Structure formats: structure tokens, C-alpha cells
Amino acid sequence: MTEFECECRTQVGKLRTAFIELYDSVGADPRSPQDVARKLKVNKTLAWNVARLLQAADELAAIAHVPGSSSLEKVIQATAKHGADPIMVTNARAAVKDFSHMIESHAGDRSTLDLIIDGSGTTQSNKLELSRKLAFRGNSGLYGVQAKTRVLTYFLAPNAEDPTKVDMAMISGYVGFRRLRAGVRWPLFMIRAWSASEDPLVNQRWEPLEPSADAERGFPGLKSPVGNGTRPPIETVTTTEGRDFILGDSPVGNDGAFDCYYGEFMRKAANRYASKGDDIGEFGASITSPTEQLVMDVIVDKDLDFALRPELLVFGRIMSHGQPTGTNNDPCLLPIHENTVELPGSPPLVTTPMVPGYAKLITLAYDRLGWNPKEFRGIRLVMDYPPLGANVILRFPLPKAPKA
Numbered sequence: 001m002t003e004f005e006c007e008c009r010t011q012v013g014k015l016r017t018a019f020i021e022l023y024d025s026v027g028a029d030p031r032s033p034q035d036v037a038r039k040l041k042v043n044k045t046l047a048w049n050v051a052r053l054l055q056a057a058d059e060l061a062a063i064a065h066v067p068g069s070s071s072l073e074k075v076i077q078a079t080a081k082h083g084a085d086p087i088m089v090t091n092a093r094a095a096v097k098d099f100s101h102m103i104e105s106h107a108g109d110r111s112t113l114d115l116i117i118d119g120s121g122t123t124q125s126n127k128l129e130l131s132r133k134l135a136f137r138g139n140s141g142l143y144g145v146q147a148k149t150r151v152l153t154y155f156l157a158p159n160a161e162d163p164t165k166v167d168m169a170m171i172s173g174y175v176g177f178r179r180l181r182a183g184v185r186w187p188l189f190m191i192r193a194w195s196a197s198e199d200p201l202v203n204q205r206w207e208p209l210e211p212s213a214d215a216e217r218g219f220p221g222l223k224s225p226v227g228n229g230t231r232p233p234i235e236t237v238t239t240t241e242g243r244d245f246i247l248g249d250s251p252v253g254n255d256g257a258f259d260c261y262y263g264e265f266m267r268k269a270a271n272r273y274a275s276k277g278d279d280i281g282e283f284g285a286s287i288t289s290p291t292e293q294l295v296m297d298v299i300v301d302k303d304l305d306f307a308l309r310p311e312l313l314v315f316g317r318i319m320s321h322g323q324p325t326g327t328n329n330d331p332c333l334l335p336i337h338e339n340t341v342e343l344p345g346s347p348p349l350v351t352t353p354m355v356p357g358y359a360k361l362i363t364l365a366y367d368r369l370g371w372n373p374k375e376f377r378g379i380r381l382v383m384d385y386p387p388l389g390a391n392v393i394l395r396f397p398l399p400k401a402p403k404a
Helices: 003-026 033-040 044-055 059-065 069-081 086-106 110-120 129-143 302-308 358-369
Strands: 145-158 165-179 187-191 234-239 242-247 258-271 280-286 291-301 311-315 341-343 376-384 391-397
Touching: 003 033, 003 044, 003 059, 003 069, 003 086, 033 044, 033 069, 044 059, 044 069, 059 110, 069 086, 086 110, 110 129, 129 145, 129 376, 145 280, 145 302, 145 358, 165 187, 165 358, 258 358, 280 291, 291 302, 291 391, 302 376, 302 391, 376 391
Parallel strands: 145 291
Antiparallel strands: 145 165, 165 258, 187 242, 234 242, 280 391, 291 376, 311 391, 341 376
């Protein structure tokens, strides 16, 4: 723990102690903020914030709920009118003053303090939540696009002809994508393959899940399962780094909002077992647009359950085609930690309000590849406000080949 974190915890601890004693001196229960608001005749929102401050499980987590000094003074004055112990009133004012001095000394202002605390994180899973949300709002305005949900689904199954290889399918898309500024030319999707060796993914051709005129023109688009909005034209651009699918012209705001998906598959896409220089597997999501939420599912044949225990790595850059992704020591690795959860059932139950009609897309993949859905299991990663320009990687070790 840093000296700064120790100072924060100490001052918040003193603040909480002073206000708990202040409440006790007038018989106010911080667990009942509505009663406190009525009794002390203070604003309900203020009473709720003080309640959260006093009941937070961790001092650093409590900082987000500390009202401003003037608001805290209103609570102090209200308790004084109700006969609070003068010593407790004095202690509360001193604690507020010390907390304000700590902010000025270490951060300069409250908004900067919040960002510092956000980077520290009270648990591994909530680091940078505030920063990611602020970045989403700023990037949406700056670049003129945003989406409600980024969807990415990967499927794996043993190849029928060569069980040392795996077949792979992928569904990628957006829910509620919209322009916020006219004339924005934007890459909806950026397709990249990562490899530390001569991986077949770099050299083989993906096939569209749903043959269509779009697929013939280079974009393997899928019909939206619920038909939300009209998808604008999409241009396919091939570069040395991979393929980009560029958003065509569309209206601004909700009038132009749409859902958009594409899907591809590849037979014998990768090795099933570890070999020298090729002992990990990974799935990645390139975050190319400001997005409120990422939903990333991995659905595999039950014989490939090694892929269901991945490590999450979030890199602050999108890797180039044919290059290996970063390591745990990569300077671009972001301190973002989320847990995957198991999708119940076999076939996995994928339905979620974040992705309307999602189950229909999953069924399409099963049917196209000729797979039995009852042979599959799955996991899900949900991440709020994934950072723009990041690669979200789910990495897992490949098993050793069975002895002959």
C-alpha cells in the first residue's frame, strides 16, 4: 500500500468515525437514510450519500460517496439543532477540514482524487471503472460514434477429418451503433490475426457463415435477428495489417441507430494440441468504437474445455496482423481485471437483454457448421466501457497431445 493510500484510508476512517458518533449522539441510524432525512430535515440525496459513506466496506470505496464540504456542514448543523454533543460536532468539522486538506495536498481537487482512487481500485475487478466511463463519453463526442453493446462470440470444435485440428467460427457485431456527427468515416470492425509462429490463421481463408451479396463484396454480414434499424453500406478495405470494415453514410442520432453483425468460419483453423513455439490459444476483441459494454462469449465442444479457463489480458493497443500479442510484462497491459462466468446448460443458454435475438445467431453457427448444440459448453466475459483502441484477450494454454 502506498503512502498516499494510507493517508486516504486514515482520513476517510476519521471522517466516518466522526459522523457515526455524530449520528449516534442524536439517535440517527445511518442504515435508514430516509428516516435521517426526515428527522434532520436534510436533502434525501445527501442523506443517502452519507449513508453510503458510513456503510461502505472499504475506505477507498467510500471516497466516491463523500459529499462536498458545504453539504457535510449542512448535516453537521442539522445534528447540532437536534442536540448533538458539542464535542462530536467539533470532531466532525475537524474531520471534514482534514479530509479537504488531504485532497488539496495530494490531488489538488476532488475530481483528480477520484481519478487517482479509480486507478488504485478497491478490488481487482473495479479498477479504472470511472476512467473508462469518462473515456467512453469523451471518445463518443470526439470521434462522433458510439455503440450500446459490442458482441463477440467464438466457437471451437474438433475437426471431423483431423482431430488434431480445430474448426473455428466467429460472430462479431454491435447493438445500438449510432453516429453522433455527420460525415464520420469510421472502421466498424478491424480484423486481425495474432500469431507467435507460422499459424494457419494467417494463411487460410475464412468463409462466411451466411452466404450473401454482402459476403461476395467482402463483408460477411449476417441478418440482424430482430431488425433494429437499417444497416448502412459497409466498405471492405484490405491493408497489410488485416481487413477493415468501414461504416458508410447514415443519419445522426437515434434515427440512424442500427444493429450490425458479421460471421465467418474456418475448418482446420488451428492446432488442438501444444507444440514447440505454439502452446497457447487465445481469442481477442479489438475495441474500435466507443462502447458501453462488451459481451464476449467462448462456446466450445465439451472435449475442448481447456479453452473455458482463460486468463484475461487487456492491452492498450490493437496488434498488427501476423504479430504475437503482448505478454504479462507488456508496457501496454492495462490493470483491468474481470472474471468470466460459466454459461449454464448444454447447449449454453446465451440469451441476454444486452443482445436482442442473440440465440438466433448462435443457432445459425451450429447449423452452418453441422454441430450438435448439446455437445457444447460456454463462458461469458462482460466488461463495462472497454477502452477504445484496446485488444481484450482471453488466453489459455493448449493441452499436450495424448500419447499414442
